Amino acid sequence: MPRPSSLLRVAAVPSTVALVVVTGVGPIATDSYVAALPAVQDSLDTSAAVAQLTLTAFIVGMAAGQILFGPVSDGRGRRRLLVGGAIVFTLASALCAVAPTGALLVAARLVQGLAAGSGIAIGRAVVGDAYPPAEAARRYGTLASIVFLGPVLAPAAGGLILTVGDWRTVFVVLTFFGVLMILAAGLGLPETLPPEQRHGGGLGAAVRRMRDLGGEWSFMRHVCLQCLTICGFFTYIGGSSFVLQEVYGISESTYALVFAVNACAMAATSMLFRFAIGRVSPARLRVIGMAVSTSAAVGVLACAGAERVAGSPPPLAIVWVLLSVLVGGMGLTIPSATALGQEAGRRARGTAAALQGGLAFFCGAAVTPLTGLIGYDTLLPMAALMSGFFLLALLTLTVWFGIRETGGAASANGENMKVTGSPELHS
Template sequence: MPSLPARLRTSVAPSTAALVIVTGVGPIATDSYVAALPALQTSLDTTAAVAQLTLTAFIVGMAAGQILFGPVSDGRGRRGLLLGGAIVFTVTSLLCALSPSGPLLVAMRLLQGLAAGAGIAIGRAVVGDAYPPAEAARRYGTLAAIVFLGPVLAPAAGGAVLAVGDWRTIFFVLTGFGVLMVLSVLLGIPETLPASERHGSGLGATVRRMGDLGSDWSFMRHVVLQCVVTGGFFTYIGGSSFVLQEVYGISEGTYATVFAVNACAMAAATLVFRALVGRVSSQRLRLLGMSLSAAAAAGVLGCALYERVDGQAPPLAVIWVLLTVLVGGMGFTIPAATALGQEAGDRSRGTAAALMGGLVFFCGAAVTPLTGLIGYGTLLPMAALMSGFFVLALLLLAVLGRPGGPDRVGRPETSPVVGSDRRRTLN
């Protein structure tokens, strides 16, 4: 049996591969069938709006699943809910593949998203259960590095499936992935929350846990900061394809290359985060990531102003480099923010993962269409929005400061950490 990390909180280490599978299902189920939406519309004899709603329903379900099931896991334990979510994901994937109509497919995608969201929130809580803060931060970096490659690999995998099948085939493949999730939980993820450390399992206790963390500024400040940062990041995700294709006239294939390179830069940055977090605090690494993204966004804004004065857009290579730095900065910010939020909400880790993941996801979804609403005929709208969000995040960080002394997350520990010592039962 391989040696376990020092001061492991549980007797058996959860498998990193299993955690990657249960937390990485979102990008796979979201991006693998996007190219099949037109064929899906024709096959089901439905409208383009309904076809697109199958995607929206999954995203909404994924956000709601985090908020619903993360807090419940603090009262009922992790493994049973993870297993139930994996089973529901498998069954709904099969029902998606067999759906005879658009509305039924939308309903199944919503349920599929709820199950995927449960895996994301509870999987993060498992890491916090099993490892002390410094090791947990490194694990978050590892998970993030792999998950961030999902948007790059999933469309290519979906395209390969479509070469030999249709949109239903993709859902049959997702059914197989669901079976893999079930096996991963059964074989790779033990129960990490002992009964002695669980809070009340009723609805009232669950609501009180959410209210407790929601009113705790030492936790919520991390959520607020990450929501603002996510606003800048999702402005890029929602607007860059329109802006770059409109301003520079690049093809969809070229944009896919730009997006893939930037996603790889973010994954690489998370690996650097993992290497540094044992020696540098997560607080400082988050500041580094936010500063890189803010500087890059300011650079894009400068280029946009130059375009407005000169009448000609700067070279695409310049914008591409700046966007790569912006996205790469998120590779530091996201795992650092996850580690800081989970440590601040350590007394209710499932609830902390739910609030941080769900609220941030909802904020990102709300921001995504802004560039399209304001305009994308020039660089300026997207650049101004990105810069505004990232600069606001830095200002908020400066105002909020670091209450309670220096940050402990990501620093080597000098004494054992016992989770129950820092937890407050909310029955």
Template sequence: MTSQQRTRTGPEPSSRPGRIPSMVALVLLTGVGPFATDTYVAALPELRGSLHTSATVAQLTMTAFIIGVAAGQLLLGPVSDARGRRVVVIATSVAFTLLSVVCAVAPSGGVLVAARLAQGIAAGSGVAVGRAMVTDTWRGPQAAARFGTIASVTFLGPVVAPAVGGLILHQGTWRTVFAALTLFGVAMVVAVLLGLPETLPPERRQSAGAADTVARMGDLLRDWSFLKHVVVQCLATAGFFTYIGGSSFVLQTVYAVTPGTYAVIFATNAAGMAGASLLFRASVVRVGAARLRGVGVVVSTSAAVGLLAVALADPAARLPVALPWALLALVVAGMGLVLPATTALAQEAGRRAAGAAAALQGGLSFLVGALVTPLTGVLGYRTLLPMALSMAVFFLLATVLLRFTGTSQRPGLGSPQQRSDAPSWSAVERE
């Protein structure tokens, strides 16, 4: 074996960790991002008045957090490949908790924006390192099943967080919301300390230099067996975030949906996404992650194309909102299969540097989502067509990529006959 081959495949785990990470702790660690994003949405007007700032600055507190989540994954995920997972998640969990206190007492909009950016970096680190810990501990379909569990809870964040925030605001102010996030952070610190052992022993760690970290990420980006999964996820995420950023404007403007009705639509769709990820969790060992991802992409693409057909056939929006709602629900449900499957496939392909792999596939897709979120506002929302066309294009590109790249078995990961605790790559990518 050449030195280049050793770099490409990386060291194989010498043994499984002595303690298995707690799924409760992993869910708290990876789910903090969506929860902390959406909990105080309803408090933005009050926040603006309380801090005597502008609506733009109030909204920037959310934007800064989202940017921080992407940056935290890209910056700190690779660090865990060198320093170990546990020290990173303990440090960032404590940082998230302390920054929640800073947010709760922030005297100005500028301080709050800065604190939210740093808080997002801490939360993003947990997302990347939590995925890496799953990759360290489980293989193949068993890892994919854990990603499905994490995804199903994470997808419920947009449903649960605004409701929790509303209950808090009924009794307090926006500062009370961040006090509650402080308590959430304390619970996360306790869960990490008690439930997350070190999953990357010293003999499997990478070198810690910045140049070596960049080299590992570059190695993954040059590896098409890894990168193809990231590109599929980015394209699908672009279609999904076009819906996230544009559906409220389109449905309320074109179909005269009230804010309350839109909240029901959004929550119902998110619940369907969580249900699809539970289906993924239940069936991935038997069916395979690649096949389930294919189903998810076909469902989302077909629904997006159907939405485009509705936009072209009914430009005056004479049809009831139930039809576009049903199609959007299918788009979102398909993503409940696509996201955990693609996460599992990308992590398996990038197992040699699991932290860097989690950083790239999570951080890049998050950045793409942030970039396309305002797309409908730019192209227009007076009709359904701009949003529907954008979604259809992104999902069709994902479908074409899957069709022409296919899958290939990645050698050197073992098989059920070789390792009882390591299901084969072919089982993960079974078509």
């Protein structure tokens, strides 16, 4: 373990609170100022496209940051990169707060996203380094849920900030959060990857690790499956505001309530995952979560069909419940997939976290605008996209993983993990 910095003292073991801060602040920064996008456009005298590009730049940066810095941490160690990423995030947030032009704000948001992505990937790797598989799975559940809940809850938090300030105030608050990240990484997270377990620190070595692990099917099948489910989930995130407000005529405040209740459903099932993981294998929890979300998506598609037949949409309450169930299923699917993927790629945990998280975010960013492009004057486009992605994911699970992981007998490895904490989390 490297000598502690003269400024910040290293903790003996990773702090869960510190891991939550390091991995959670970035996702909160994703869209916390989304309600103020028109104000961003006006105050910077720029176009709506540039204002929206500030969101896209951050999401792309967060995906790229995971892919770039996760493999580097397998060669250079975790702690220095975590502290460095927190410092860069803080400086980029401060630059966002004072940015005089739209172009500079977009650039600062890209850098901010890169730094946030590094914390997400390396934080997951720290968990795999420090804890045995069963306990690591619980902590993956917490971190993965925070990463994907952050963009869901951030608009509500940003809305509260906007009641006392403008969009620049949001970035001032994120700057303070960045300072918390620095303290969390410096005081709460030790170096968990000793020099003898590192794989070479150069960029070329990092690329080779990515190519090597990316060609390993036992790992990449988990990544591909997660990407499909994330596509279905982000279709909801990107399209539900347009669809529900257009089809049902609800207000922004009512939609915020719908979004918040659905986020609570995901938070509840994420807690359920933590309690269940010692008794039920991650593979089975993933099947349950995917089946729940797929059934709900198909239910929304049935509502869309009824809308076309009847000429009017079904009651909002029915669609709301189905969307809440869909989001709730992701509270089981995302942490299960994270645990299974990290264990499958355990020989290079930083690289595994990079590929799993980075590719999922890239896929999410790609599908987010689809509903707006195809149309949102009825339920059908969003419902068809969600159902298509989730059904394809469930079919993929059946084909690639076999009957043991799709509801039949539990795999022997999964059962061993439940009782003994065996490192074999996947079949």
